[in-house]
Amino acid sequence: MSKEDLAVYVSNLSYTFPESEVPSLVDINLEVPWNTRTLVVGCNGAGKSTLLRLLSGKHLCRNGELLVNGLDPFAPISLTKKRQEDVDVQTTTYLGTEWCHMTIINRDIGVTELLNSIGMKVYQERCDTLVDILDIDLNWRMHRLSDGQKRRVQLAMGLLKPWRILLLDEVTVDLDVICRSRLLNFLKFETESRKCSVIYATHIFDGLANWPNRILHMDYGKIVSDVDYKKDIKFTENIGDMENGKVIKDENNKIIISKVNSLHPLALHWLNNDLGLPEL
Numbered sequence: 001m002s003k004e005d006l007a008v009y010v011s012n013l014s015y016t017f018p019e020s021e022v023p024s025l026v027d028i029n030l031e032v033p034w035n036t037r038t039l040v041v042g043c044n045g046a047g048k049s050t051l052l053r054l055l056s057g058k059h060l061c062r063n064g065e066l067l068v069n070g071l072d073p074f075a076p077i078s079l080t081k082k083r084q085e086d087v088d089v090q091t092t093t094y095l096g097t098e099w100c101h102m103t104i105i106n107r108d109i110g111v112t113e114l115l116n117s118i119g120m121k122v123y124q125e126r127c128d129t130l131v132d133i134l135d136i137d138l139n140w141r142m143h144r145l146s147d148g149q150k151r152r153v154q155l156a157m158g159l160l161k162p163w164r165i166l167l168l169d170e171v172t173v174d175l176d177v178i179c180r181s182r183l184l185n186f187l188k189f190e191t192e193s194r195k196c197s198v199i200y201a202t203h204i205f206d207g208l209a210n211w212p213n214r215i216l217h218m219d220y221g222k223i224v225s226d227v228d229y230k231k232d233i234k235f236t237e238n239i240g241d242m243e244n245g246k247v248i249k250d251e252n253n254k255i256i257i258s259k260v261n262s263l264h265p266l267a268l269h270w271l272n273n274d275l276g277l278p279e280l
């Protein structure tokens with residue numbers, strides 16, 4: 001497959017912020033196919049946001065090559081030749097945590113007005129779905145919302161227009177477990193039903209089993225592990241006399257994860273009860 005036909009193609013990409021002497025990304029090589037969900041994992045400062053922001057065209061890449069949907073993400077829209085099939089689709093949608101702190105969002109403005117301003121009527125069916133799964137009340141006023149409620153509005157706005165590549169930068173951190181799980185299901189459905197891919201950087205792994213196709217581990221600006229979820233990972237009841245939640249590699253280099261103690265099912269159970277919903 002040619003690099004233009006991939007969702008994302010990155011070759012020998014290094015990036016140093018203008019104010020910095022140390023590179024934030026070092027020789028990144030990455031190919032992301034269509035209809036995939038990639039998780040990006042790493043310590044604070046590992047380079048996850050920098051990578052996602054470069055993919056979204058927020059910073060100019062000077063060292064290396066970067067293509068998103070076959071296009072240079074930093075090139076002005078007027079110079080990019082969109083394919084006919086992409087005319088009604090956004091190439092990238094980047095959703096980061098900073099949105100909720102913008103003054104414009106924290107005004108006395110209604111959710112319906114905000115959604116209308118970005119084309120709610122054009123995407124009415126998608127809008128209804130998003131309002132439903134994110135449990136949004138269209139009468140909400142932004143300045144009176146909790147952080148998690150603002151986040152849900154951000155997600156509904158960000159996901160309203162269909163995108164080819166969705167870059168999620170830890171935006172699910174303040175969602176409750178039900179909302180997060182519905183959102184993840186929606187994104188899974190999207191990637192399975194139309195031409196798109198999701199790259200999701202997170203520190204929260206509860207409820208993510210069976211979601212990704214691939215997991216990238218970043219450290220000091222480099223991709224240090226690249227794991228195929230189906231091929232390279234196996235969950236098992238227990239590994240010999242090892243404690244819960246341990247990880248080993250077997251003789252074929254497959255990653256074996258033993259049973260994990262998690263409070264996630266309990267939280268999900270309680271919140272489903274609170275909302276009068278059946279167990280998923």
Ligand SMILES: Nc1ncnc2c1ncn2[C@@H]1O[C@H](COP(=O)(O)OP(=O)(O)OP(=O)(O)O)[C@@H](O)[C@H]1O
Binds near residue numbers: 019023024046
């Ligand atoms: N605007 C900036 N100017 C200079 N250096 C920066 C800037 N933004 C980030 N960095 C540096 O780049 C490196 C990677 O940061 P990045 O935000 O990509 O990490 P991250 O993996 O997303 O971390 P976190 O999990 O904390 O969000 C860090 O060393 C950080 O200090």
